[in-house]
Each structure stands twice: as structure tokens, then as C-alpha cells.
Amino acid sequence: MSGDVRERLPDDNAGQDRITPFQVEGLDVRGRIVTLGPAVDAMIAGHGYPEPVSRVLGEAVALGALLGASLKFEGRFILQTQTDGPVRMLVVDFESPNKVRACARFDAAAVAAAEDVRPAALLGRGHLAMTIDQGSDMARYQGVVELSGQGLEAAAHQYFAQSEQIPTFVRLAVAEEMSATGQGTRRSWRAGGLLVQFMPKDPARLARADLDPGDAPEGTAPHEVAEDDAWVEARTLAATVEDHELVDPGLSSERLLWRLFNERGVRVFEPQPVTNFCRCSQEAIRDMLSRFPLDDRAHMVEDGRITVTCEFCSTRYVVLPEDIGLPG
Structure with a gap:
């Protein structure tokens, strides 16, 4: 019954690499949770990235997996940043249905000297490009968002507001996990993400205020449209998620979704495994x-x-x- 909507009990495999789709019919929202452990750790460990670079790359991988999982055909979703910050480029290559690889380019001296090591500060200014590649016989689709000191979460919100015009909430989290082994303490990376989108049957409910025209005459009243009550509630509930909940290896996606939306009757689809896989040969x-x-x-x-x-x-x-x- 893979792909069919069905009730799911909490899964014991909380720490595995997977993407879990869900739906909250009472609020007209759909979304996905991604949990990444060994896959993202392998991408980071294979390069020995500094800790700040590892964190920003982990966020990018979580976002790339959340967005790439929406592909309904065999193809690739490529997320790439080019900026003037210490982390000059990030690339996440997601090949449907479940293969992902990623890398970063950075200025090691600038990263070591940085006083502000938050992902937004490390990225700096430039752009974020999101490309959908359907193969050699089809045209590519690309959306570009300016990066002006904001992080990947904010850039994703900006992209959906401007390009897709779908009310969307995104939360990303990265953490370094430490566990005791016979050889001492083992450090490994985890990443997670939550994406929630408002998708009502009536398109009129998607009406949103016009974007700021920028050069409107002084005194022009901004265009305002009241947000749909269901979306306001869904976004408010989603915003209560904590970073540690998205990266906790002992908390399953099912349990987390129940915490967030149980009063509205959340339903979960079959999870999709995620694999760290490189296409080089x-x-x-x-x-x-x-x-x-x-x-x-x-x-x-x-x-x-x-x-x-x-x-x-x-x-x-x-x-x-x-x-x-x-x-x-």
C-alpha cells in the first residue's frame, strides 16, 4: 500500500534516514518531515568540514531533501548557493526518488576567523538557485532567490511566496551527536526539517497580498489580504516545533506529527528512505x-x-x- 494514506503507529526506526509525508485534512495542509542521520554524517565526515561549515551544509541537505521529494517523476532537484561569505558555495543534488549527495566550498581562513558562525552569516550575500532537471529531453526549470544575509529557511519562504505562491512554512535543524564507544566518544551529525504547505481545494483561499512594488508613490496604502484562518492555525502549530525535536534520534516522525497536529487529526503516508549516493564513476x-x-x-x-x-x-x-x- 505504499503511497496510500493510512493510519500509522509510531515507528521504532526514528533515527533512520527517511522522508515522511503527512496530511492534516482539517487544516487543508500537506507536508513532509525529513530525518537524516548516517546519510548526512557520511557527506560531512568524508570531507572533514569545520563545524560551522558542517552545520550550514546539514541545513542545505535537509532543505534539498524536503523539496526534492516533491518530484513525481524520475529527475533531479539541485539546490545551489553562490555567495560572498566564508561558505561560498553549497550544492545539494537530489535524484528522485531517494538519492542525495552534497558538498561545500569555503574559505578556511575566513571560516576560522568568523566571529558570527550562524549559517546566515557564513553564507553572506549572493543567490540561491533551485533547479528541476527532468532529463535531456525536457527543459530545465530554475527558481532563483536573492540571499542578502538571511538563512536558508528565510530564503525558502521567500521562494515559495514569490515563485510558487503557495503559503509554506519551513523549519531546519542540525545537531552534532556524541555517543560513547569502545574506542572513545564518537561524534556524528544529524539534520532534520519540516515543511508544511497550505493546499485548499478552493484556489480563492490562496489569495495573498501583492508584493511590495518598491517604487509606489509616497502615501500609497499597501495591499492587504486577510490570511485564511486554517493556514494561520496550521502555521502557528508548526512553529511550535523545536530544533531538538527534528534531530532527536529517539523521536519518530509519527510521534512528532502527533504532538503538533493531533487535535486536527494528522494522517501519515508511507516513509521514503533516503540514501547518500554519489553518481561518480x-x-x-x-x-x-x-x-x-x-x-x-x-x-x-x-x-x-x-x-x-x-x-x-x-x-x-x-x-x-x-x-x-x-x-x-
Whole structure:
């Protein structure tokens, strides 16, 4: 019955990597909760990122999984930031239905010297691009949001208000978990996220105030539209979620959703597992190198070989010159 709406008992596998869709019919909202443990920890541990970078990347992975899980076809959802802050670029690549990989580029000295290490401060100013890739035979869709010192949560709210025009609430959380082992204390990363969207059958209930025109004559009254009572209630309930609840390995998504919406009768769909999976391969690396001009390929050779390290999973590949059209 995968995909069918059904009542679900609290799941004992609270700490697993998964996305759990839900619906609150009494409030006309749908949404998803993502819980990430080993998957996000593998992405971070494989690069040895500094703690502040690990936190902002964890948020990006949680957001990418929340949004990428909405794809109803085989394709990719790519979340990417380009900014002037210490963390200059984040990339999250979600391949439907459940594969995700991610990486970050950052200025190590700037991160170490930063007095404010909140994700918003580390990102700085630039833009957040969200791309839906349906394959080579279909056009890409891309939405872009300006980053002007706000974090990823605020950027997601801005995107849905401007581009999708769907009332949306997003909460992201990241934490470092410490556990005792026979070899000492083990540190691992967890991330979580909650997305709630107002989706009534009557489109008239989605009416929202116009965006600020910016150059309106002085004294012009702003356009105002009263928010739907159901959405106000849903958003208020969702906003009570605590960060620790989204990353607690002992709290299942079912139990958390019951805490938030039990008075309105929340219903839960079958969870979807999430896998940390990189698409790199020896063949893909050779194909990528073969696209460079011959002179460029020749300059890449060192000690009789070309070495390439995948930015996502840190796997090192060795390619021989003769494999990409160069003399051995």
C-alpha cells in the first residue's frame, strides 16, 4: 500500500534516514518531515568540514531533501548557493526518488576567523538557485532567490511566496551527536526539517497580498489580504516545533506529527528512505576529461597519470593518458 494514506503507529526506526509525508485534512495542509542521520554524517565526515561549515551544509541537505521529494517523476532537484561569505558555495543534488549527495566550498581562513558562525552569516550575500532537471529531453526549470544575509529557511519562504505562491512554512535543524564507544566518544551529525504547505481545494483561499512594488508613490496604502484562518492555525502549530525535536534520534516522525497536529487529526503516508549516493564513476570521469581540448588534457597529466577527486564523495580516480586520447 505504499503511497496510500493510512493510519500509522509510531515507528521504532526514528533515527533512520527517511522522508515522511503527512496530511492534516482539517487544516487543508500537506507536508513532509525529513530525518537524516548516517546519510548526512557520511557527506560531512568524508570531507572533514569545520563545524560551522558542517552545520550550514546539514541545513542545505535537509532543505534539498524536503523539496526534492516533491518530484513525481524520475529527475533531479539541485539546490545551489553562490555567495560572498566564508561558505561560498553549497550544492545539494537530489535524484528522485531517494538519492542525495552534497558538498561545500569555503574559505578556511575566513571560516576560522568568523566571529558570527550562524549559517546566515557564513553564507553572506549572493543567490540561491533551485533547479528541476527532468532529463535531456525536457527543459530545465530554475527558481532563483536573492540571499542578502538571511538563512536558508528565510530564503525558502521567500521562494515559495514569490515563485510558487503557495503559503509554506519551513523549519531546519542540525545537531552534532556524541555517543560513547569502545574506542572513545564518537561524534556524528544529524539534520532534520519540516515543511508544511497550505493546499485548499478552493484556489480563492490562496489569495495573498501583492508584493511590495518598491517604487509606489509616497502615501500609497499597501495591499492587504486577510490570511485564511486554517493556514494561520496550521502555521502557528508548526512553529511550535523545536530544533531538538527534528534531530532527536529517539523521536519518530509519527510521534512528532502527533504532538503538533493531533487535535486536527494528522494522517501519515508511507516513509521514503533516503540514501547518500554519489553518481561518480571511472567511466563518468573519463567521459568528462575527454570533453576538454587536447592541450588541456595534456597539461593535466602528472607522473604519467591524471588524478581526479570527486567533490561530492572524495573518491580519487586515476586515469591513464591513453584512456582519454593522449599518447601513453
